[in-house]
Amino acid sequence: MARYTCRFSVAIPLEHLESSLMEVLESCHLEMIYDTGEYLMAREVPNRAPFPKLVTAEVLIDRTTATAEEVRMNLVMKNEELPLQTNNHCRQMFDLMQEALVAYSQWQLLNKVAG
Incomplete structure (x- = not known):
């Protein structure tokens, strides 16, 4: 199973974060399938890749340390593909997601740590 993680902090009011x-x-071609307010799960839209390569993204929002200036989150992207190559589909989707997080205009990225 391919699995990639990163932690990031953004400057955005907590009430605007979820949207x-x-x-x-x-x-990033992911559709929401589960949302508790602190935990979001999205999956890659079918027909973009073979079924075992479809990516699931999980975002855990740390509301306990959230302030008006900073919200911390953990991102996990995974699929059933064995990561036999460094440039596999899951890694490509993870890189796409990281680029989208950095470039998003509605918040300011404060910190990003890939794991």
């Missing part, structure tokens, strides 16, 4: 995250996920 902004949904926009970023949709821009």
Whole structure:
């Protein structure tokens, strides 16, 4: 199973975060399938890749440390593909998501740590 993670912090009011995250996920061809307010799960739109390569993204929002100036989140992207190559589909989607998070105009990226 391929799995890639990163932590990031953004400057955005907490009440605008969820809708902004949904926009970023949709821009990366991911559709929301689960949302608790602190945890979002989205999956890659079918027909973009073979079924075992379809990517699932999970975002955990740290509301306990959230302030008006900063919200911290953890991103996990994974699929059932064995990561036999460094440039596999899951890695490509992870890189696309990271680029979208950095470039998103509705917040300011404060920190990003890939894991």
